[in-house]
Amino acid sequence: xxxxxxxxxxxxxxxxxxxxxxHAEGEKVVNVDIAMGYNHRGIEKxxxxxxxxxxxxxxxxxxxxxxxxxPVAFTQAVEDIANVTVPERANYSRMIIAELERIHSHxxxxxxxxxxxxxETLFMYIWRDREFVLDQLEIITGNRNHYAWNTVGGxxxxxxxxxxxxxxxxxxxxxRRTEYYIDSFLRxxxxxxxxxxxxxxxxxxxxxxxxxxxxxxxxxxxxxVRKDDPHLAYDKVDFExxxxxxxxxxxxxxxxxLEIIESVKIIRQAVTALRELSGGEIAVKVKQIPPGEGVxxxxxxxxxxxxxxRSNGTFYPERVxxxxxxxxxxxxxxxxxxxxxLGDVPITLASIDPCFCCTDR
Amino acid sequence: xxxxxxLEETLRTHLREDVLExxxxxxxxxxxxxxxxxxxxxxxxxxxxxxxxxxITSVDLGEELELVYHFELHPLQVSLKTSAPRGNPRIETISxxxxxxxxxxxxxxxxxxxxxxxxxxxxxxxxxxDYTEYPLRRF
Numbered sequence: 001x002x003x004x005x006x007x008x009x010x011x012x013x014x015x016x017x018x019x020x021x022x023h024a025e026g027e028k029v030v031n032v033d034i035a036m037g038y039n040h041r042g043i044e045k046x047x048x049x050x051x052x053x054x055x056x057x058x059x060x061x062x063x064x065x066x067x068x069x070x071p072v073a074f075t076q077a078v079e080d081i082a083n084v085t086v087p088e089r090a091n092y093s094r095m096i097i098a099e100l101e102r103i104h105s106h107x108x109x110x111x112x113x114x115x116x117x118x119x120e121t122l123f124m125y126i127w128r129d130r131e132f133v134l135d136q137l138e139i140i141t142g143n144r145n146h147y148a149w150n151t152v153g154g155x156x157x158x159x160x161x162x163x164x165x166x167x168x169x170x171x172x173x174x175x176r177r178t179e180y181y182i183d184s185f186l187r188x189x190x191x192x193x194x195x196x197x198x199x200x201x202x203x204x205x206x207x208x209x210x211x212x213x214x215x216x217x218x219x220x221x222x223x224x225v226r227k228d229d230p231h232l233a234y235d236k237v238d239f240e241x242x243x244x245x246x247x248x249x250x251x252x253x254x255x256x257x258l259e260i261i262e263s264v265k266i267i268r269q270a271v272t273a274l275r276e277l278s279g280g281e282i283a284v285k286v287k288q289i290p291p292g293e294g295v296x297x298x299x300x301x302x303x304x305x306x307x308x309x310r311s312n313g314t315f316y317p318e319r320v321x322x323x324x325x326x327x328x329x330x331x332x333x334x335x336x337x338x339x340x341x342l343g344d345v346p347i348t349l350a351s352i353d354p355c356f357c358c359t360d361r
Numbered sequence: 362x363x364x365x366x367x368l369e370e371t372l373r374t375h376l377r378e379d380v381l382e383x384x385x386x387x388x389x390x391x392x393x394x395x396x397x398x399x400x401x402x403x404x405x406x407x408x409x410x411x412x413x414x415x416x417i418t419s420v421d422l423g424e425e426l427e428l429v430y431h432f433e434l435h436p437l438q439v440s441l442k443t444s445a446p447r448g449n450p451r452i453e454t455i456s457x458x459x460x461x462x463x464x465x466x467x468x469x470x471x472x473x474x475x476x477x478x479x480x481x482x483x484x485x486x487x488x489x490x491d492y493t494e495y496p497l498r499r500f
Contacts, residue, residue, distance in 0.1 A: 295438050321416065
Protein backbone atom coordinates (compact mmCIF):
# COMPACT_ATOMS: atom_id res chain seq x y z
CA UNK A 1 0.00 0.00 0.00
CA UNK A 2 1.18 3.51 -0.83
CA UNK A 3 1.85 5.64 2.26
CA UNK A 4 2.68 9.35 2.09
CA UNK A 5 5.23 10.57 4.63
CA UNK A 6 5.69 14.33 5.06
CA UNK A 7 9.22 15.62 5.60
CA UNK A 8 9.05 19.25 6.60
CA UNK A 9 8.46 22.18 6.17
CA UNK A 10 10.04 22.00 9.62
CA UNK A 11 12.22 18.95 9.97
CA UNK A 12 15.04 18.02 12.34
CA UNK A 13 17.39 17.14 9.50
CA UNK A 14 16.91 20.45 7.73
CA UNK A 15 18.11 23.85 8.85
CA UNK A 16 15.73 25.54 6.45
CA UNK A 17 12.04 25.10 5.59
CA UNK A 18 11.29 22.75 2.70
CA UNK A 19 8.65 20.08 2.23
CA UNK A 20 9.16 16.64 0.78
CA UNK A 21 6.15 14.45 0.26
CA UNK A 22 7.61 10.96 0.23
CA HIS A 23 5.48 8.18 -1.22
CA ALA A 24 6.56 4.90 0.35
CA GLU A 25 5.70 1.24 0.11
CA GLY A 26 6.53 -0.12 3.54
CA GLU A 27 10.03 1.24 4.15
CA LYS A 28 10.84 1.67 0.48
CA VAL A 29 10.63 5.10 -1.18
CA VAL A 30 8.61 5.00 -4.41
CA ASN A 31 8.31 8.64 -5.37
CA VAL A 32 9.09 12.10 -3.97
CA ASP A 33 7.25 15.35 -4.54
CA ILE A 34 9.11 18.53 -3.56
CA ALA A 35 7.40 21.81 -2.62
CA MET A 36 9.50 24.96 -2.59
CA GLY A 37 8.93 28.60 -1.80
CA TYR A 38 8.92 28.78 2.01
CA ASN A 39 11.89 31.16 1.80
CA HIS A 40 10.84 33.22 -1.22
CA ARG A 41 11.74 36.88 -0.67
CA GLY A 42 11.46 38.28 -4.19
CA ILE A 43 15.12 39.25 -4.46
CA GLU A 44 15.09 39.28 -8.29
CA LYS A 45 12.32 41.88 -8.26
CA UNK A 46 14.01 43.87 -5.50
CA UNK A 47 17.27 43.92 -7.51
CA UNK A 48 15.51 45.87 -10.28
CA UNK A 49 14.78 48.65 -7.80
CA UNK A 50 18.32 49.10 -6.51
CA UNK A 51 21.53 50.42 -8.04
CA UNK A 52 24.31 48.07 -9.11
CA UNK A 53 26.37 48.93 -6.04
CA UNK A 54 23.41 48.20 -3.76
CA UNK A 55 22.64 44.99 -5.65
CA UNK A 56 26.08 43.59 -4.83
CA UNK A 57 25.22 43.83 -1.14
CA UNK A 58 21.72 42.50 -1.83
CA UNK A 59 22.84 39.37 -3.68
CA UNK A 60 25.40 38.81 -0.93
CA UNK A 61 22.48 38.40 1.44
CA UNK A 62 20.73 35.71 -0.58
CA UNK A 63 22.63 33.13 1.42
CA UNK A 64 24.80 33.25 4.52
CA UNK A 65 27.24 30.62 3.31
CA UNK A 66 27.60 31.60 -0.37
CA UNK A 67 27.99 35.26 0.50
CA UNK A 68 31.12 35.57 -1.65
CA UNK A 69 29.97 33.41 -4.57
CA UNK A 70 26.88 35.45 -5.44
CA PRO A 71 28.66 38.84 -5.57
CA VAL A 72 31.54 37.34 -7.58
CA ALA A 73 29.08 36.03 -10.19
CA PHE A 74 27.08 39.27 -10.19
CA THR A 75 30.08 41.58 -10.53
CA GLN A 76 31.43 39.31 -13.27
CA ALA A 77 28.25 39.87 -15.29
CA VAL A 78 28.23 43.64 -14.67
CA GLU A 79 31.95 43.98 -15.44
CA ASP A 80 31.31 42.18 -18.73
CA ILE A 81 28.60 44.70 -19.62
CA ALA A 82 30.82 47.65 -18.69
CA ASN A 83 33.82 46.01 -20.43
CA VAL A 84 36.03 46.49 -17.40
CA THR A 85 39.16 44.52 -16.65
CA VAL A 86 39.63 43.96 -12.94
CA PRO A 87 43.18 44.48 -11.53
CA GLU A 88 45.16 41.28 -10.95
CA ARG A 89 45.47 41.95 -7.25
CA ALA A 90 41.68 42.15 -6.86
CA ASN A 91 41.32 38.85 -8.71
CA TYR A 92 43.68 37.10 -6.31
CA SER A 93 42.14 38.58 -3.18
CA ARG A 94 38.63 37.73 -4.38
CA MET A 95 39.84 34.19 -5.00
CA ILE A 96 41.34 33.88 -1.51
CA ILE A 97 38.09 34.92 0.20
CA ALA A 98 36.02 32.69 -2.09
CA GLU A 99 38.22 29.66 -1.40
CA LEU A 100 38.14 30.31 2.36
CA GLU A 101 34.37 30.30 1.96
CA ARG A 102 34.54 26.96 0.18
CA ILE A 103 36.61 25.46 3.01
CA HIS A 104 34.22 26.61 5.72
CA SER A 105 31.17 25.56 3.70
CA HIS A 106 32.52 22.05 3.10
CA UNK A 107 33.47 21.72 6.79
CA UNK A 108 29.97 22.89 7.71
CA UNK A 109 28.51 20.22 5.45
CA UNK A 110 30.75 17.48 6.86
CA UNK A 111 29.66 18.46 10.38
CA UNK A 112 25.97 18.37 9.49
CA UNK A 113 26.42 15.02 7.74
CA UNK A 114 28.12 13.61 10.85
CA UNK A 115 25.25 14.87 12.99
CA UNK A 116 22.58 13.37 10.71
CA UNK A 117 24.44 10.07 10.72
CA UNK A 118 24.40 10.27 14.51
CA UNK A 119 28.03 10.93 15.43
CA GLU A 120 27.76 14.17 17.36
CA THR A 121 31.36 14.12 18.56
CA LEU A 122 32.61 14.33 14.99
CA PHE A 123 30.16 17.16 14.35
CA MET A 124 31.58 19.12 17.31
CA TYR A 125 35.18 18.51 16.22
CA ILE A 126 34.56 19.57 12.62
CA TRP A 127 32.71 22.73 13.59
CA ARG A 128 35.44 23.64 16.06
CA ASP A 129 37.97 23.51 13.22
CA ARG A 130 35.68 25.49 10.95
CA GLU A 131 36.07 28.34 13.43
CA PHE A 132 39.73 28.73 12.44
CA VAL A 133 38.58 29.69 8.94
CA LEU A 134 35.78 31.94 10.17
CA ASP A 135 38.23 33.72 12.47
CA GLN A 136 40.52 34.43 9.54
CA LEU A 137 37.58 35.71 7.49
CA GLU A 138 36.63 38.00 10.36
CA ILE A 139 40.18 39.31 10.73
CA ILE A 140 40.56 39.95 6.98
CA THR A 141 37.10 41.18 5.98
CA GLY A 142 35.61 42.32 9.29
CA ASN A 143 32.83 39.75 9.33
CA ARG A 144 32.40 35.98 9.61
CA ASN A 145 29.92 36.02 6.70
CA HIS A 146 28.70 38.82 4.43
CA TYR A 147 32.14 40.16 3.68
CA ALA A 148 31.17 43.24 1.59
CA TRP A 149 34.40 42.59 -0.29
CA ASN A 150 33.32 43.33 -3.86
CA THR A 151 32.49 46.36 -5.89
CA VAL A 152 32.01 46.75 -9.63
CA GLY A 153 35.59 46.88 -10.92
CA GLY A 154 37.41 45.27 -8.02
CA UNK A 155 37.49 45.01 -4.24
CA UNK A 156 36.54 47.42 -1.49
CA UNK A 157 39.23 46.21 0.90
CA UNK A 158 42.64 44.64 0.60
CA UNK A 159 44.53 41.71 2.05
CA UNK A 160 47.73 43.15 3.51
CA UNK A 161 50.95 41.62 4.80
CA UNK A 162 49.70 41.65 8.41
CA UNK A 163 46.87 39.24 7.53
CA UNK A 164 49.06 36.64 5.88
CA UNK A 165 50.92 34.88 8.77
CA UNK A 166 47.68 34.12 10.63
CA UNK A 167 46.02 32.95 7.43
CA UNK A 168 48.84 30.55 6.59
CA UNK A 169 48.84 29.12 10.15
CA UNK A 170 45.07 28.54 9.96
CA UNK A 171 45.49 26.79 6.60
CA UNK A 172 48.09 24.42 8.11
CA UNK A 173 45.69 23.54 10.93
CA UNK A 174 42.74 23.03 8.57
CA UNK A 175 44.77 20.90 6.18
CA ARG A 176 46.03 18.63 8.97
CA ARG A 177 42.57 18.27 10.49
CA THR A 178 40.92 17.61 7.13
CA GLU A 179 43.30 14.75 6.48
CA TYR A 180 42.18 13.31 9.81
CA TYR A 181 38.50 13.71 8.84
CA ILE A 182 39.04 12.07 5.47
CA ASP A 183 40.54 9.15 7.34
CA SER A 184 37.57 9.08 9.78
CA PHE A 185 35.00 9.14 6.98
CA LEU A 186 36.79 6.37 5.12
CA ARG A 187 37.35 4.07 8.10
CA UNK A 188 34.46 4.57 10.52
CA UNK A 189 32.06 1.63 10.28
CA UNK A 190 28.91 3.62 11.11
CA UNK A 191 29.65 6.29 8.52
CA UNK A 192 30.40 3.66 5.89
CA UNK A 193 27.19 1.78 6.67
CA UNK A 194 25.12 4.93 6.22
CA UNK A 195 26.88 6.42 3.18
CA UNK A 196 28.19 3.64 0.98
CA UNK A 197 25.66 2.52 -1.63
CA UNK A 198 22.87 4.93 -0.60
CA UNK A 199 21.46 7.84 -2.58
CA UNK A 200 22.83 6.63 -5.88
CA UNK A 201 22.68 9.10 -8.76
CA UNK A 202 23.81 7.36 -11.97
CA UNK A 203 26.15 9.32 -14.20
CA UNK A 204 23.65 9.40 -17.07
CA UNK A 205 20.99 10.94 -14.80
CA UNK A 206 23.47 13.49 -13.46
CA UNK A 207 24.10 14.60 -17.04
CA UNK A 208 20.46 14.41 -18.15
CA UNK A 209 19.22 16.48 -15.19
CA UNK A 210 22.02 19.05 -15.68
CA UNK A 211 23.29 18.77 -12.09
CA UNK A 212 26.24 20.86 -10.94
CA UNK A 213 28.95 20.94 -8.31
CA UNK A 214 30.11 18.15 -5.99
CA UNK A 215 26.91 16.19 -6.69
CA UNK A 216 27.72 16.00 -10.40
CA UNK A 217 31.43 15.40 -9.84
CA UNK A 218 30.73 12.52 -7.42
CA UNK A 219 28.69 10.87 -10.20
CA UNK A 220 31.49 11.17 -12.72
CA UNK A 221 30.02 14.20 -14.53
CA UNK A 222 33.08 16.45 -14.59
CA UNK A 223 31.70 20.00 -14.42
CA UNK A 224 33.63 22.67 -12.55
CA VAL A 225 33.34 26.30 -13.61
CA ARG A 226 36.76 27.03 -12.14
CA LYS A 227 38.30 24.81 -14.83
CA ASP A 228 35.67 25.01 -17.61
CA ASP A 229 35.18 28.79 -17.73
CA PRO A 230 38.05 30.22 -15.65
CA HIS A 231 37.43 33.57 -14.04
CA LEU A 232 39.42 35.43 -11.34
CA ALA A 233 42.88 33.83 -11.36
CA TYR A 234 41.87 30.18 -11.54
CA ASP A 235 43.75 29.65 -14.79
CA LYS A 236 46.97 30.81 -13.11
CA VAL A 237 46.95 28.43 -10.14
CA ASP A 238 47.52 24.71 -10.08
CA PHE A 239 44.77 22.53 -8.61
CA GLU A 240 42.88 19.37 -9.41
CA UNK A 241 39.26 18.89 -10.37
CA UNK A 242 38.05 16.13 -8.01
CA UNK A 243 35.88 13.69 -9.98
CA UNK A 244 34.78 10.30 -8.64
CA UNK A 245 32.54 7.74 -10.27
CA UNK A 246 31.10 5.92 -7.25
CA UNK A 247 27.79 7.84 -7.53
CA UNK A 248 26.72 7.38 -3.87
CA UNK A 249 26.57 9.52 -0.72
CA UNK A 250 30.10 8.50 0.29
CA UNK A 251 31.49 9.79 -3.02
CA UNK A 252 29.92 13.20 -2.34
CA UNK A 253 31.51 13.30 1.12
CA UNK A 254 34.89 12.38 -0.37
CA UNK A 255 34.63 15.00 -3.14
CA UNK A 256 33.93 17.75 -0.62
CA UNK A 257 36.65 16.76 1.82
CA LEU A 258 39.25 16.36 -0.93
CA GLU A 259 38.26 19.76 -2.33
CA ILE A 260 39.21 21.37 0.99
CA ILE A 261 42.79 20.18 0.43
CA GLU A 262 42.70 21.63 -3.12
CA SER A 263 41.35 24.95 -1.78
CA VAL A 264 44.22 25.12 0.71
CA LYS A 265 46.62 24.63 -2.22
CA ILE A 266 44.90 27.41 -4.20
CA ILE A 267 45.05 29.89 -1.31
CA ARG A 268 48.74 29.22 -0.68
CA GLN A 269 49.55 29.94 -4.34
CA ALA A 270 47.33 33.01 -4.33
CA VAL A 271 49.07 34.38 -1.24
CA THR A 272 52.45 34.00 -2.95
CA ALA A 273 51.11 35.79 -6.03
CA LEU A 274 49.57 38.52 -3.89
CA ARG A 275 52.93 39.18 -2.21
CA GLU A 276 54.53 39.62 -5.64
CA LEU A 277 51.80 42.07 -6.64
CA SER A 278 52.08 44.15 -3.46
CA GLY A 279 51.19 47.80 -3.88
CA GLY A 280 49.03 47.13 -6.93
CA GLU A 281 45.61 48.59 -7.58
CA ILE A 282 42.61 46.83 -6.02
CA ALA A 283 39.81 48.43 -8.05
CA VAL A 284 39.20 50.43 -11.20
CA LYS A 285 36.59 53.14 -11.28
CA VAL A 286 33.43 52.35 -13.23
CA LYS A 287 31.31 55.42 -13.95
CA GLN A 288 28.29 54.11 -15.81
CA ILE A 289 26.99 50.75 -16.93
CA PRO A 290 26.08 50.89 -20.65
CA PRO A 291 23.07 49.00 -22.07
CA GLY A 292 23.83 45.35 -22.62
CA GLU A 293 23.72 41.93 -21.05
CA GLY A 294 26.14 39.76 -19.19
CA VAL A 295 26.40 36.29 -17.75
CA UNK A 296 28.34 35.59 -14.57
CA UNK A 297 29.22 32.11 -13.40
CA UNK A 298 31.15 31.04 -10.38
CA UNK A 299 31.75 27.65 -8.79
CA UNK A 300 30.23 28.14 -5.33
CA UNK A 301 30.87 25.43 -2.70
CA UNK A 302 27.60 23.74 -3.69
CA UNK A 303 28.03 24.09 -7.44
CA UNK A 304 27.69 26.65 -10.18
CA UNK A 305 26.12 29.99 -9.25
CA UNK A 306 24.63 31.62 -12.34
CA UNK A 307 23.77 35.33 -12.67
CA UNK A 308 22.27 36.96 -15.74
CA UNK A 309 22.13 40.75 -15.73
CA ARG A 310 20.50 42.94 -18.37
CA SER A 311 21.22 46.64 -18.32
CA ASN A 312 19.25 49.44 -19.96
CA GLY A 313 21.84 52.16 -19.43
CA THR A 314 20.27 53.61 -16.28
CA PHE A 315 21.55 53.22 -12.72
CA TYR A 316 19.21 50.29 -12.18
CA PRO A 317 19.41 46.88 -13.88
CA GLU A 318 16.57 45.89 -16.20
CA ARG A 319 16.59 42.27 -15.07
CA VAL A 320 18.67 40.16 -12.71
CA UNK A 321 18.31 36.38 -12.84
CA UNK A 322 19.91 34.26 -10.16
CA UNK A 323 20.22 30.48 -10.30
CA UNK A 324 21.74 28.93 -7.21
CA UNK A 325 23.26 25.43 -7.37
CA UNK A 326 20.58 23.77 -5.22
CA UNK A 327 17.90 24.83 -7.73
CA UNK A 328 19.62 22.64 -10.32
CA UNK A 329 20.51 19.83 -7.93
CA UNK A 330 17.30 19.37 -5.95
CA UNK A 331 15.57 18.05 -9.08
CA UNK A 332 17.85 15.01 -8.86
CA UNK A 333 16.68 14.15 -5.31
CA UNK A 334 13.67 12.02 -6.43
CA UNK A 335 16.04 9.92 -8.59
CA UNK A 336 18.49 9.53 -5.72
CA UNK A 337 15.83 8.47 -3.24
CA UNK A 338 13.96 5.94 -5.35
CA UNK A 339 14.39 2.45 -3.94
CA UNK A 340 16.12 3.62 -0.75
CA UNK A 341 14.57 3.27 2.71
CA LEU A 342 12.83 6.08 4.58
CA GLY A 343 15.74 6.24 7.05
CA ASP A 344 18.07 7.29 4.23
CA VAL A 345 15.95 10.28 3.21
CA PRO A 346 17.59 12.87 5.55
CA ILE A 347 21.20 11.99 4.73
CA THR A 348 20.52 11.67 1.00
CA LEU A 349 18.80 15.04 0.94
CA ALA A 350 21.67 16.50 2.97
CA SER A 351 24.19 14.96 0.55
CA ILE A 352 23.36 17.56 -2.11
CA ASP A 353 24.21 20.21 0.53
CA PRO A 354 20.85 21.91 0.02
CA CYS A 355 20.48 25.64 0.46
CA PHE A 356 16.83 26.55 0.14
CA CYS A 357 17.21 30.26 0.82
CA CYS A 358 19.49 30.37 -2.26
CA THR A 359 16.99 28.38 -4.30
CA ASP A 360 13.92 30.39 -3.34
CA ARG A 361 15.63 33.80 -3.37
CA UNK B 362 34.77 22.16 -28.50
CA UNK B 363 32.66 24.39 -30.70
CA UNK B 364 33.55 27.90 -31.86
CA UNK B 365 31.09 30.76 -32.16
CA UNK B 366 31.33 30.87 -35.96
CA UNK B 367 30.67 27.12 -36.21
CA LEU B 368 27.67 27.51 -33.96
CA GLU B 369 26.31 30.43 -36.01
CA GLU B 370 26.74 28.42 -39.19
CA THR B 371 24.93 25.40 -37.71
CA LEU B 372 22.07 27.56 -36.47
CA ARG B 373 21.69 29.41 -39.78
CA THR B 374 21.81 26.16 -41.79
CA HIS B 375 19.04 24.53 -39.76
CA LEU B 376 16.88 27.50 -38.79
CA ARG B 377 17.60 29.78 -41.81
CA GLU B 378 15.78 33.12 -41.50
CA ASP B 379 14.37 32.16 -38.09
CA VAL B 380 17.70 33.24 -36.57
CA LEU B 381 17.01 36.90 -35.83
CA GLU B 382 20.21 37.87 -34.01
CA UNK B 383 23.57 36.35 -33.26
CA UNK B 384 26.29 38.20 -31.33
CA UNK B 385 29.49 37.14 -29.66
CA UNK B 386 30.38 39.15 -26.56
CA UNK B 387 33.35 39.17 -24.21
CA UNK B 388 34.65 35.90 -22.74
CA UNK B 389 32.84 33.49 -25.12
CA UNK B 390 29.36 34.77 -24.27
CA UNK B 391 26.98 34.24 -27.20
CA UNK B 392 23.57 35.93 -27.38
CA UNK B 393 21.15 34.81 -30.05
CA UNK B 394 17.49 35.41 -30.75
CA UNK B 395 15.29 33.02 -32.74
CA UNK B 396 11.67 33.13 -33.83
CA UNK B 397 9.15 31.66 -31.38
CA UNK B 398 8.53 28.02 -32.29
CA UNK B 399 11.91 27.31 -33.83
CA UNK B 400 13.60 27.54 -30.43
CA UNK B 401 12.86 23.83 -29.91
CA UNK B 402 14.89 22.95 -32.97
CA UNK B 403 17.80 25.05 -31.70
CA UNK B 404 17.58 23.43 -28.26
CA UNK B 405 17.67 19.98 -29.89
CA UNK B 406 20.81 21.01 -31.80
CA UNK B 407 22.40 22.15 -28.53
CA UNK B 408 21.51 18.83 -26.94
CA UNK B 409 23.22 16.95 -29.76
CA UNK B 410 26.33 19.07 -29.14
CA UNK B 411 26.31 18.02 -25.46
CA UNK B 412 24.89 21.27 -24.08
CA UNK B 413 24.21 21.80 -20.38
CA UNK B 414 21.09 23.81 -19.51
CA UNK B 415 21.90 26.32 -16.78
CA UNK B 416 18.61 28.14 -16.32
CA ILE B 417 15.73 29.89 -18.11
CA THR B 418 15.19 33.61 -17.56
CA SER B 419 11.93 35.42 -18.25
CA VAL B 420 12.07 39.10 -19.22
CA ASP B 421 9.30 41.67 -19.66
CA LEU B 422 10.08 43.71 -22.80
CA GLY B 423 6.87 45.73 -22.67
CA GLU B 424 5.07 44.69 -25.87
CA GLU B 425 6.49 41.20 -25.64
CA LEU B 426 7.54 38.69 -23.01
CA GLU B 427 10.83 36.93 -23.57
CA LEU B 428 12.36 33.65 -22.43
CA VAL B 429 16.14 33.33 -22.37
CA TYR B 430 17.55 29.80 -22.31
CA HIS B 431 21.10 29.71 -20.96
CA PHE B 432 23.25 26.84 -22.20
CA GLU B 433 26.83 25.87 -21.67
CA LEU B 434 28.33 24.53 -24.89
CA HIS B 435 31.92 24.21 -23.81
CA PRO B 436 33.72 26.64 -24.17
CA LEU B 437 30.78 28.88 -25.15
CA GLN B 438 28.06 30.23 -22.88
CA VAL B 439 25.01 30.57 -25.12
CA SER B 440 21.89 32.58 -24.25
CA LEU B 441 19.10 31.69 -26.67
CA LYS B 442 16.14 34.06 -26.68
CA THR B 443 12.64 33.80 -27.99
CA SER B 444 9.65 36.03 -27.36
CA ALA B 445 5.87 36.05 -27.62
CA PRO B 446 3.34 38.93 -27.66
CA ARG B 447 2.19 40.09 -24.23
CA GLY B 448 -1.49 39.53 -25.06
CA ASN B 449 -0.98 35.87 -25.90
CA PRO B 450 2.39 34.76 -24.48
CA ARG B 451 2.49 31.13 -25.64
CA ILE B 452 5.89 29.44 -25.89
CA GLU B 453 6.26 25.69 -26.27
CA THR B 454 8.00 23.69 -23.54
CA ILE B 455 11.50 22.23 -23.88
CA SER B 456 11.10 19.98 -20.82
CA UNK B 457 10.79 16.88 -23.03
CA UNK B 458 14.30 17.63 -24.34
CA UNK B 459 15.84 18.81 -21.05
CA UNK B 460 13.89 17.44 -18.03
CA UNK B 461 15.44 20.04 -15.71
CA UNK B 462 13.76 22.79 -17.76
CA UNK B 463 10.42 21.81 -16.21
CA UNK B 464 11.06 23.69 -12.97
CA UNK B 465 12.54 26.76 -14.69
CA UNK B 466 9.45 26.92 -16.90
CA UNK B 467 7.17 26.60 -13.89
CA UNK B 468 8.94 29.63 -12.41
CA UNK B 469 8.55 31.60 -15.66
CA UNK B 470 4.83 30.73 -15.74
CA UNK B 471 4.06 31.88 -12.19
CA UNK B 472 6.40 34.89 -12.05
CA UNK B 473 6.00 36.34 -15.55
CA UNK B 474 2.71 34.82 -16.70
CA UNK B 475 4.12 33.13 -19.78
CA UNK B 476 1.96 30.22 -20.97
CA UNK B 477 4.31 27.32 -21.52
CA UNK B 478 2.50 25.01 -23.94
CA UNK B 479 2.51 21.24 -23.29
CA UNK B 480 4.13 21.59 -19.87
CA UNK B 481 3.85 18.29 -17.95
CA UNK B 482 3.28 19.84 -14.51
CA UNK B 483 2.08 23.48 -14.63
CA UNK B 484 1.66 23.96 -10.85
CA UNK B 485 3.13 26.92 -8.97
CA UNK B 486 6.66 26.33 -7.73
CA UNK B 487 7.53 29.15 -5.33
CA UNK B 488 4.29 31.13 -4.96
CA UNK B 489 1.19 29.92 -3.10
CA UNK B 490 -1.26 27.93 -5.25
CA ASP B 491 -3.98 30.61 -5.06
CA TYR B 492 -1.72 33.53 -6.02
CA THR B 493 -3.01 35.03 -9.28
CA GLU B 494 -0.68 37.98 -10.00
CA TYR B 495 2.59 37.89 -11.94
CA PRO B 496 5.12 39.63 -9.69
CA LEU B 497 7.95 40.07 -12.20
CA ARG B 498 5.81 41.83 -14.83
CA ARG B 499 6.24 45.57 -15.20
CA PHE B 500 3.21 47.82 -15.25
